[in-house]
């Protein structure tokens with residue numbers, strides 16, 4: 001474990017500007033606006049190799065540059081604090097523990113890209129975090145860190161807080177933008193992308209809470225020092241939200257390059273008594289399921305890409321062998337079916353068909369042809385869905401079909417190896 005990004009969480013009073021400043025807070029901002037041009041700030045972030053922590057791992061400086069290059073009087077910075085991915089609760093730790101760090105990251109981002117207005121889009125189920133943010137913004141307005149002529153410089157930027165109402169898709173950046181505009185949360189067709197045409201048609205930077213919290217750290221310690229953390233391709237640290245059958249569940253900051261095995265057995269002190277690991281789902285419900293044999297995999301964007309998977313939001317769900325894989329995937333798919341905005345056919349219809357086929361399997365009515373069909377539907381959704389929700393929804397299905405094919409096949413033979421789905425072992429005899 002390491003303590004670079006979250007070092008102030010739980011150590012200072014979240015709304016004490018005095019304690020924040022005494023701990024080095026606003027050093028990054030002051031360095032940026034008094035000693036560096038906006039381009040130099042972007043170059044520093046570029047040199048750090050920071051990649052987005054919201055799920056897609058997009059290079060942060062590249063996105064900032066797209067917004068900076070746009071010629072517009074109005075530009076926006078949005079902090080994506082929707083945190084709707086099941087099993088993900090790491091942004092809350094930063095928002096509640098050190099809100100000024102996240103806001104400082106937003107102010108630096110606004111300076112770098114030339115934005116004058118910002119929004120924090122906070123998950124509707126985080127009312128306490130919302131209160132903290134409202135108070136935090138007010139304090140910073142009073143102290144001259146937000147508003148007109150920040151710290152006396154010819155740079156103005158202010159922030160409003162908006163909250164979601166429980167829709168998972170509103171974490172997707174274009175659905176989020178629709179929601180802020182007061183429209184139903186549905187993803188937009190892309191292009192145009194938000195950096196070119198986002199909120200109210202203006203250039204808009206959308207970054208995750210954790211991405212933004214990295215910015216003051218990079219600016220204050222410098223990108224060269226920052227790069228000493230992590231690996232060459234994945235610099236810095238990552239917050240993981242660990243849940244499931246491990247002894248110590250919670251949010252942990254790790255250096256990139258740490259293996260899943262180290263997370264499960266060293267950091268979380270292994271499995272609960274009497275529980276045996278079956279797989280780890282990485283990145284939330286839309287993430288891949290990795291069997292025990294792949295626990296030596298390093299949490300590193302390039303290493304994960306070799307397995308054709310991503311780190312997603314950094315959720316780590318540790319599942320034990322009492323769980324039926326088919327049932328597990330069916331539950332996850334029900335979530336996506338419920339959350340699908342219905343705008344495009346592959347996602348709207350695909351999830352329903354997958355649930356129907358998985359129902360067949362757990363009811364003892366599955367066939368070999370169903371397995372082929374599951375693969376085909378999943379591939380269509382992955383390739384043809386309009387937004388990331390539908391594209392990623394079948395990831396758990398595809399990875400379990402790959403790593404736990406036997407368990408699906410066993411269901412066709414009327415046998416659930418875990419014995420926990422509606423098709424219990426021994427209920428019917430293979431025919």
Ligand SMILES: Cc1cc2nc3c(=O)[nH]c(=O)nc-3n(C[C@H](O)[C@H](O)[C@H](O)COP(=O)(O)O)c2cc1C
Nearest residue numbers: 052053054080083084171172173207208211388389
């Ligand atoms: C269905 C869906 C839900 C998402 N939810 C979130 C979320 O809760 N928080 C987040 O930061 N990004 C979420 N994203 C990713 C955002 O669209 C966007 O890529 C991200 O906020 C960009 O920030 P980053 O570059 O700092 O990672 C979601 C994407 C999809 C497709």
Ligand code: SF4
Nearest residue numbers: 342343344347387390
């Ligand atoms: S993939 Fe799903 S959530 Fe995204 S636009 Fe299509 S129907 Fe809506």
